[in-house]
Amino acid sequence: xxxxxxxxxxxxxxxxxxxxxxASQKSKVTKHDSICHVYITxxxxxxxxxxxxxxxxxxxxxxxTVFPIGKNVYKNDSSINLFHLxxxxxxxxxxxxxxxxxxxxxxxxxxxPEDVMNDFDxxxxxxxxxxxxxxxxxxxTWRINGRKRTxxxxxxxxxxxxxxxxxxxxxxxxEWRCDSNSTTRVGGNDMLQIVRKISLQKNTFxxxxxxxxxxxxxxxxxxxxxxxxxxxKGLKHDENFVPGKLSSYP
Ligand SMILES: [Zn+2]
Numbered sequence: 385x386x387x388x389x390x391x392x393x394x395x396x397x398x399x400x401x402x403x404x405x406x407a408s409q410k411s412k413v414t415k416h417d418s419i420c421h422v423y424i425t426x427x428x429x430x431x432x433x434x435x436x437x438x439x440x441x442x443x444x445x446x447x448x449t450v451f452p453i454g455k456n457v458y459k460n461d462s463s464i465n466l467f468h469l470x471x472x473x474x475x476x477x478x479x480x481x482x483x484x485x486x487x488x489x490x491x492x493x494x495x496x497p498e499d500v501m502n503d504f505d506x507x508x509x510x511x512x513x514x515x516x517x518x519x520x521x522x523x524x525t526w527r528i529n530g531r532k533r534t535x536x537x538x539x540x541x542x543x544x545x546x547x548x549x550x551x552x553x554x555x556x557x558x559e560w561r562c563d564s565n566s567t568t569r570v571g572g573n574d575m576l577q578i579v580r581k582i583s584l585q586k587n588t589f590x591x592x593x594x595x596x597x598x599x600x601x602x603x604x605x606x607x608x609x610x611x612x613x614x615x616x617k618g619l620k621h622d623e624n625f626v627p628g629k630l631s632s633y634p
Pocket of ligand 1: 427520522
Protein backbone atom coordinates (compact mmCIF):
# COMPACT_ATOMS: atom_id res chain seq x y z
CA UNK A 385 0.00 0.00 0.00
CA UNK A 386 1.29 3.41 -0.83
CA UNK A 387 2.07 5.97 1.77
CA UNK A 388 0.01 9.11 1.78
CA UNK A 389 1.88 12.32 1.19
CA UNK A 390 0.52 15.60 2.42
CA UNK A 391 1.27 18.88 0.78
CA UNK A 392 1.35 22.01 2.81
CA UNK A 393 -0.30 24.85 0.94
CA UNK A 394 2.34 27.50 1.14
CA UNK A 395 0.45 30.60 0.07
CA UNK A 396 0.41 32.99 2.98
CA UNK A 397 -2.54 35.15 3.96
CA UNK A 398 -2.92 37.84 6.56
CA UNK A 399 -5.60 36.02 8.51
CA UNK A 400 -7.01 32.53 8.57
CA UNK A 401 -5.65 29.09 9.02
CA UNK A 402 -3.42 26.80 7.10
CA UNK A 403 -4.44 23.62 5.43
CA UNK A 404 -2.99 20.40 4.17
CA UNK A 405 -4.33 18.50 1.24
CA UNK A 406 -3.98 15.05 -0.14
CA ALA A 407 -1.62 14.88 -3.06
CA SER A 408 -2.75 13.02 -6.11
CA GLN A 409 -2.44 13.25 -9.84
CA LYS A 410 -3.98 16.15 -11.73
CA SER A 411 -6.51 15.43 -14.44
CA LYS A 412 -8.26 17.42 -17.15
CA VAL A 413 -10.94 19.94 -16.23
CA THR A 414 -14.18 19.81 -18.20
CA LYS A 415 -17.24 22.08 -18.26
CA HIS A 416 -19.34 19.33 -16.69
CA ASP A 417 -17.56 19.55 -13.37
CA SER A 418 -18.83 22.84 -11.97
CA ILE A 419 -20.93 21.23 -9.22
CA CYS A 420 -18.87 20.55 -6.13
CA HIS A 421 -20.33 18.33 -3.41
CA VAL A 422 -18.83 19.42 -0.11
CA TYR A 423 -18.76 17.34 3.07
CA ILE A 424 -17.86 19.17 6.26
CA THR A 425 -16.53 16.66 8.79
CA UNK A 426 -15.49 17.66 12.31
CA UNK A 427 -13.35 15.33 14.40
CA UNK A 428 -12.60 14.65 18.05
CA UNK A 429 -15.47 16.44 19.75
CA UNK A 430 -17.19 17.39 21.83
CA UNK A 431 -15.19 20.38 22.98
CA UNK A 432 -15.56 24.04 23.84
CA UNK A 433 -16.11 24.59 20.08
CA UNK A 434 -19.20 22.37 19.94
CA UNK A 435 -21.78 25.01 20.90
CA UNK A 436 -20.64 27.29 18.08
CA UNK A 437 -20.67 24.44 15.54
CA UNK A 438 -24.23 23.52 16.49
CA UNK A 439 -25.35 27.16 16.18
CA UNK A 440 -23.71 28.00 12.86
CA UNK A 441 -24.90 24.80 11.20
CA UNK A 442 -28.43 25.71 12.26
CA UNK A 443 -28.04 29.34 11.12
CA UNK A 444 -27.04 28.35 7.59
CA UNK A 445 -29.03 25.12 7.37
CA UNK A 446 -25.93 23.29 6.15
CA UNK A 447 -25.64 19.55 6.96
CA UNK A 448 -22.40 18.20 8.41
CA THR A 449 -20.94 14.99 9.81
CA VAL A 450 -19.19 14.91 13.18
CA PHE A 451 -16.80 12.31 14.54
CA PRO A 452 -16.86 12.64 18.33
CA ILE A 453 -14.88 10.21 20.46
CA GLY A 454 -16.31 8.46 23.50
CA LYS A 455 -13.53 9.43 25.86
CA ASN A 456 -14.31 13.10 25.17
CA VAL A 457 -18.07 12.56 25.36
CA TYR A 458 -17.87 10.93 28.79
CA LYS A 459 -15.33 13.30 30.30
CA ASN A 460 -17.97 14.95 32.53
CA ASP A 461 -21.62 16.05 32.61
CA SER A 462 -20.88 19.17 30.58
CA SER A 463 -19.28 17.20 27.74
CA ILE A 464 -22.24 14.82 27.65
CA ASN A 465 -24.56 17.82 27.29
CA LEU A 466 -22.41 19.21 24.46
CA PHE A 467 -22.55 15.85 22.70
CA HIS A 468 -26.34 15.96 22.90
CA LEU A 469 -26.31 19.23 20.93
CA UNK A 470 -25.04 17.10 18.05
CA UNK A 471 -27.38 14.17 18.49
CA UNK A 472 -30.46 16.40 18.75
CA UNK A 473 -29.69 18.47 15.64
CA UNK A 474 -31.16 16.89 12.48
CA UNK A 475 -28.57 18.69 10.33
CA UNK A 476 -25.79 16.85 12.15
CA UNK A 477 -24.89 13.23 11.48
CA UNK A 478 -22.66 11.32 13.88
CA UNK A 479 -19.95 8.97 12.62
CA UNK A 480 -17.68 6.60 14.54
CA UNK A 481 -14.10 7.70 15.26
CA UNK A 482 -13.40 5.12 18.04
CA UNK A 483 -13.76 5.52 21.79
CA UNK A 484 -10.10 5.96 22.72
CA UNK A 485 -8.63 7.62 19.59
CA UNK A 486 -5.74 5.16 20.08
CA UNK A 487 -4.79 7.19 23.15
CA UNK A 488 -2.31 8.83 20.81
CA UNK A 489 -0.29 5.63 20.18
CA UNK A 490 -1.34 4.95 16.62
CA UNK A 491 1.23 2.43 15.42
CA UNK A 492 0.72 0.23 18.48
CA UNK A 493 -3.06 0.61 18.16
CA UNK A 494 -3.16 -0.59 14.56
CA UNK A 495 -1.01 -3.63 15.32
CA UNK A 496 -4.10 -5.15 16.97
CA PRO A 497 -6.97 -4.91 14.45
CA GLU A 498 -9.42 -6.89 16.61
CA ASP A 499 -8.90 -4.40 19.44
CA VAL A 500 -9.47 -1.55 16.98
CA MET A 501 -12.77 -3.14 15.99
CA ASN A 502 -13.71 -3.52 19.67
CA ASP A 503 -12.86 0.14 20.23
CA PHE A 504 -15.24 1.17 17.45
CA ASP A 505 -17.92 -1.17 18.81
CA UNK A 506 -17.48 0.36 22.27
CA UNK A 507 -17.89 3.85 20.80
CA UNK A 508 -21.01 2.81 18.87
CA UNK A 509 -22.55 1.24 22.00
CA UNK A 510 -21.76 4.00 24.49
CA UNK A 511 -22.51 6.92 22.16
CA UNK A 512 -25.51 5.27 20.49
CA UNK A 513 -24.01 5.65 17.02
CA UNK A 514 -26.16 3.81 14.51
CA UNK A 515 -24.52 4.98 11.29
CA UNK A 516 -21.90 2.74 9.68
CA UNK A 517 -19.70 5.70 8.87
CA UNK A 518 -16.20 5.55 10.31
CA UNK A 519 -12.93 7.43 10.32
CA UNK A 520 -9.70 5.95 11.63
CA UNK A 521 -7.90 7.90 14.37
CA UNK A 522 -4.80 9.60 13.00
CA UNK A 523 -4.99 8.02 9.55
CA UNK A 524 -6.28 9.31 6.19
CA THR A 525 -7.52 5.93 4.99
CA TRP A 526 -10.53 5.16 2.79
CA ARG A 527 -12.72 2.12 2.25
CA ILE A 528 -15.79 3.14 0.21
CA ASN A 529 -17.88 0.73 -1.86
CA GLY A 530 -14.92 -1.50 -2.68
CA ARG A 531 -12.60 1.42 -3.44
CA LYS A 532 -9.67 1.91 -1.13
CA ARG A 533 -6.77 4.14 -0.28
CA THR A 534 -4.51 3.40 2.67
CA UNK A 535 -2.55 6.00 4.58
CA UNK A 536 0.21 4.04 6.34
CA UNK A 537 0.63 0.30 5.85
CA UNK A 538 0.06 -0.37 9.56
CA UNK A 539 -3.66 0.48 9.41
CA UNK A 540 -4.46 -1.78 6.43
CA UNK A 541 -5.78 -4.74 8.42
CA UNK A 542 -7.87 -2.55 10.75
CA UNK A 543 -9.45 -0.66 7.87
CA UNK A 544 -10.22 -3.89 6.05
CA UNK A 545 -11.79 -5.35 9.20
CA UNK A 546 -14.03 -2.31 9.65
CA UNK A 547 -15.03 -2.47 5.98
CA UNK A 548 -15.80 -6.18 6.33
CA UNK A 549 -17.98 -5.21 9.31
CA UNK A 550 -20.06 -2.98 7.06
CA UNK A 551 -18.36 0.35 7.74
CA UNK A 552 -17.67 2.95 5.09
CA UNK A 553 -14.28 4.30 6.17
CA UNK A 554 -13.70 7.95 5.28
CA UNK A 555 -10.43 9.80 5.10
CA UNK A 556 -10.34 13.41 3.89
CA UNK A 557 -9.37 15.30 0.75
CA UNK A 558 -8.32 18.47 2.49
CA GLU A 559 -7.78 19.61 6.05
CA TRP A 560 -8.35 23.08 7.43
CA ARG A 561 -6.18 23.29 10.48
CA CYS A 562 -5.80 25.90 13.18
CA ASP A 563 -2.34 25.33 14.60
CA SER A 564 -1.30 28.47 16.39
CA ASN A 565 2.35 28.11 15.38
CA SER A 566 1.64 28.05 11.66
CA THR A 567 2.94 30.80 9.44
CA THR A 568 0.98 29.64 6.40
CA ARG A 569 -2.71 30.28 6.88
CA VAL A 570 -5.81 30.62 4.75
CA GLY A 571 -9.11 32.37 5.41
CA GLY A 572 -12.68 31.27 4.69
CA ASN A 573 -12.96 32.74 1.19
CA ASP A 574 -9.55 31.41 0.22
CA MET A 575 -10.60 28.00 1.45
CA LEU A 576 -13.68 28.10 -0.79
CA GLN A 577 -11.46 28.78 -3.79
CA ILE A 578 -9.12 25.93 -2.91
CA VAL A 579 -12.04 23.51 -2.47
CA ARG A 580 -13.43 24.53 -5.84
CA LYS A 581 -10.02 24.16 -7.45
CA ILE A 582 -9.31 20.63 -6.23
CA SER A 583 -12.84 19.65 -7.24
CA LEU A 584 -12.42 21.04 -10.76
CA GLN A 585 -9.06 19.32 -11.06
CA LYS A 586 -10.66 16.04 -9.91
CA ASN A 587 -7.98 15.99 -7.28
CA THR A 588 -10.07 14.15 -4.69
CA PHE A 589 -10.89 10.55 -3.73
CA UNK A 590 -14.12 10.81 -5.73
CA UNK A 591 -14.22 13.48 -8.47
CA UNK A 592 -16.71 16.27 -7.78
CA UNK A 593 -16.79 15.43 -4.07
CA UNK A 594 -14.62 17.13 -1.47
CA UNK A 595 -14.39 15.83 2.10
CA UNK A 596 -12.99 18.50 4.41
CA UNK A 597 -11.53 17.69 7.81
CA UNK A 598 -11.97 20.14 10.66
CA UNK A 599 -11.22 19.69 14.35
CA UNK A 600 -13.83 20.43 16.99
CA UNK A 601 -11.42 22.22 19.32
CA UNK A 602 -10.42 24.74 16.59
CA UNK A 603 -13.81 26.40 16.97
CA UNK A 604 -12.89 27.69 20.40
CA UNK A 605 -10.72 30.24 18.52
CA UNK A 606 -12.64 33.43 17.68
CA UNK A 607 -10.60 34.17 14.52
CA UNK A 608 -11.18 30.67 13.25
CA UNK A 609 -14.91 31.03 13.91
CA UNK A 610 -14.92 34.28 11.94
CA UNK A 611 -13.25 32.65 8.93
CA UNK A 612 -15.49 29.58 9.15
CA UNK A 613 -18.52 31.86 9.10
CA UNK A 614 -17.29 33.37 5.80
CA UNK A 615 -16.76 29.86 4.48
CA UNK A 616 -20.31 28.79 5.40
CA LYS A 617 -21.77 31.95 3.87
CA GLY A 618 -20.00 31.15 0.60
CA LEU A 619 -21.20 27.56 0.66
CA LYS A 620 -24.76 28.71 1.23
CA HIS A 621 -24.93 31.34 -1.49
CA ASP A 622 -22.84 29.81 -4.32
CA GLU A 623 -25.04 27.36 -6.22
CA ASN A 624 -22.00 25.47 -7.48
CA PHE A 625 -21.45 24.16 -3.96
CA VAL A 626 -23.74 21.40 -2.68
CA PRO A 627 -23.08 20.60 0.99
CA GLY A 628 -24.08 17.17 2.32
CA LYS A 629 -23.63 14.57 5.04
CA LEU A 630 -21.24 11.68 4.46
CA SER A 631 -24.23 9.31 4.30
CA SER A 632 -24.98 10.88 0.91
CA TYR A 633 -21.42 10.34 -0.39
CA PRO A 634 -21.38 8.33 -3.63
ZN1 LIG B 1 -9.25 12.30 15.37
